[in-house]
Amino acid sequence: MTTSRAQSVVEGLYKDMERRIASSPPGLCPIDLTAAFLKMCHAQTCGKCVPCRVGLGQLGNLLEDVLSGRGTMEKLDLIERTARVIVNSADCAIGIEAAKMVLHGVDGFREDYVEHIQHNRCLYHLDQPVPCRALCPAGVDIPGYVALVKAGRYADAVRLIRKDNPFPTACALICEHPCEARCRRNMIDAPINIRGLKRYAVDHAGVVPTPKCEPSTGKKVAIIGGGPSGLSAAYYLQLMGHQTTVFEKRPKLGGMLIYGIPNYRLPRVRLQEDIDSILSTGVRVHLNSCIGDEEGMLSIDQLRQKYDAVYISIGAHSDKKVGLEGEDAEGVISAVEMLGNIGDNVIPDFHGKRVCVIGGGNVAMDCTRSAIRAGAEKVSVVYRRRKDDMTALAEEVEGAIAEGAEILELHAPTRIETDGHNRVTALWASPKMIGKVSRGRPAPADTGLEDVRIPCDVIIVAIGQGIETRHFEAKGIPITRGVIKAENWSAVENAPGVFAGGDCVTGPATVIRAIAAGKVAAANIDEYLGYKHVISVDVDVPNPDLSDKVPCGRVNLRELSAAERKGCFDPFEIGMSEKEACQEAGRCLRCDHFGYGIFKGGRTKEW
């Protein structure tokens, strides 16, 4: 009985360690970590074979020598030799995989080994003290606004968020929340529901006025593309006193937030709240204004003449072809086209139709769930890998399944069958099996089975988006691998005064990355214009709650049932109650105050 009790405690410790590793702070010395992992691996050895039983321990001793300033280059060779022998001759994975880890390190961070050996110094530095803030591309002060939510100061929370992100509402609803990935609370139970708390703040803050703009500088900035990146840049540049003008090709502002994300995830009225706030700073807007050389259009060269700086943030709105026979058939549409139409309130009528969606990303799920809402009789997602390998968020996939979508995993589309009128009749797909890991992902492999026929009337191709670069390329803006080439501080080489950022530079990414790019661009455009304006906010963050941090479940947001939600494009996620928000905010460990944050990097009050 005691053994089983001990075993169950150990099982718990394994889980604790898994969560702990998940929330490991970035910047730690990789050799120190390797030595620590190695110690655990050595504890797992069965003790039978020599390389594992003895070799892992000796490897540990050698790493300790390197870490303690007793290393030599000869010892590094010995580390490599010992690890190689364990990989080559240990009897099972316990030894082989442990030693592989060491070998990967000797190769992957060799320069750090050399630094330790030759100078008794480490190249690494713990530079990200507050995990959530460090992982937010826009660097939003998350512990700050979580504390404000707890204190019931929702408008202040919105003001604090806006210091770094002018889309608090959009992000409250659809941000992919990279901030939650390494939340230190994971060490106790589970990450804070940061997005849920942000949602509580924006849902309860009312209309929060934007800060006053700095006195006008007389400088003018043109922004090409009114998506999250362009509007973020416009917002901060307005606050700095520059006059921005946004040129938007489509009839509405919002970019992918409106033309890529369906209303049920981000309701138009809520997106409009953010856009209204941004426009209240005095941004000028030209809708239906495409930049190009055609009649009636302004070219980038003209913009460069008329404005002191130009920010290109055109996003990634062109579709990618899947390259199948029959792709030009009637009934084949791209994700960009379908979601774009929905953004303009042109909802397709799929009643009585069978739909196939090709792809496994979030866009594919948006198409799937929109097709269901458009009345489709049946929607099948055809994907060449396994469901587990999909890049879409798990909750999106589960949501689609709950709404009745079929996931046809391990099927690679091969051709599109049409009738005599070039109308889609079926999608043919080759059955696959999952195979070896290649570049970090298991690749689909041939099964030798015959292709299967999936009868359908509509095929939605959701395999990625491209960037409409032709005009810019013609005008000398550098393009590499289909994206606009810009420095990481957003300037475009050999084009003084031209900056670029967002999806058109990174390829299709997340909204928060686009916002961050807009922020970076604003700062650098300001500097390019000869200024160094400071963006700050006078919100005091409440003192941390000192009470004990006892394990407590994470409040997840609930949704309307599949039956209730799948018939319309209305939003279905339900925000927290006040009690839930208060409890969830109270789970925050306040890494801005406790731990390294209070020493360095806990709070950046201005940028």
Next chain:
Amino acid sequence: MVNVTINKRPVTVPEGTTILEAAKQAGFPVPTLCYLKDINEIAACRVCVVEVKGIDHLITSCNNVVEEGMEVITNSPKVREARRTNVELLLSQHRTNCPTCVRSGSCQLQKIANTLNFVEDHYKNEPTFKEWNLQFPLIKDTSKCIKCMRCVQICDRVQSLNIWDISFTGSRTNVDVSHNRLIENADCALCGQCITHCPTAALRERDDTARLFDMTGDLQNPDKITVVQIAPAVRAAWGEAFGLSPEYATDKRLVAALKLMGFDYVFDTNFSADLTIMEEGTEFLHRMKEKDQHKFPMFTSCCPGWVRFLKSQYPDMVDQLSTAKSPQQMFGAIAKTYFAKKIGVDPEKITSVSIMPCLAKKQECDLPTINDAGAGKDVDYVLTTREICRMIRADQIDLTHLPEEEFDSPLGTGSGAGVIFGATGGVMEAALRTCYALVNGENPPPDAFSQVRGTRGWKEADFDLGGQTIHTAVVSGLGNTRRLIRAVRRGEVHYDFVEVMACPGGCAGGGGQPIHDGCELAGERGKVLYQYDAKNTLRFSHENPEIKVLYEDFLGEPNSEMAHHLLHTDHHGWEMPHAPHYDEDVIVSVE
């Protein structure tokens, strides 16, 4: 206001008060170790933990504030156990050799450990060792570092130089020179503030006493004539090491102690401070006359920490420094020329020693281009106030029965203007007193320029000098200095003459002064110096009779060729490591 109880005793304190402060007000002081008010409130050492009713986890009192109704216990069994154990853990990584440690008696770790009734060690002692260049005036002994981060904070937040940073990660976390540099390659100003804010002997000055006092040292050599100068600020602080008041531990009693220790001549840096005023004041008036040929403001040059700062951070502004040497170096040059001649000895026979509140002076006397007397180094040895106090103690000198003695002549007379060199604003005030007289042909009231006194970090004052308005500023502390220079460069402020001292409060708060954990004594010591000034019958540098004779018999006049040769220096004559990142408007020409 917030009502709380500390050990059941009620106390009402303003909102935002720390638990530590509230406990102190209630009469229950809580020990602290890493804490330095406003500078280091990071709760690293966990010595100040207290128990708060209703909370299981212990709370650090230094950086958490009281809440209404809070019941705090500062001495529960849980608190005692944690405080003791945490100090034991700190000691386990500390090379504890108190009897042979320079900080024994002023070490905060020792002080706390002594209060905790330790009977035995429970943990394995495993300090970390790291090599260090022991020739450098600033020495870091990693085996004594308790990673409190005070040095990092004082350098970052007060001095704006970021010399220290965390090195390694995880369990191996340590403090070392930032950017993986060696200290000799870093842009350290050598202000020594990290030393005076270190709770242990992890940071200390290079001890140069042995070179002087050993069997082979110059004090023992019958062929050597030892000449020692005492810097102004030393007299305001040296008695602290012995618990003596500044009224008792005077400059003249220090003279007596130094005589007992075997120095042949005990002189006063106040003398060469007066000389500095003659040179620098004349230089300033000269530059003002040729305003179009010089960049303004002109900066004082008597603080070598500041000179290091300017050379490393704003190398394009070095020509704005006065070319006058520091009083220490002027003294050295005069001692090995004029004085040697006067007493009829070969200057090679003179050993020139200075007692300074400063670390940068140790480096300054070693600069390759600073020696002009032609007899080796103009200043051979620099001892800090702390070093000389340690030697007084080592010689078992009974200060309580030691009568005062006069400084020797002819380099032993200093004016009140000279003695205030040791406080922020003092150089400016002294210079203005003499400039006024030089311009107007008559003395101003001696306290006419008292506006520039006080410990504020950045002071400004305009004065009328013969019908011309002179815009002056005084800064102390390098963070304040950086702010001033940025404002100057942006054109936000316009000054003619700026005094800079690297240490907050000036030399009185210098990095070589006695250490009192958690106390900033520059202000108090500065007041002592102003008392010396007020009591002095001589208030003007130009009226110092020994200075007058020096010019008449030897130098000619201020800024004469001889004066230039001996008393001025080329600040470009030596290399200083540059800052890893300049302020963006700094333009450095690549040679």
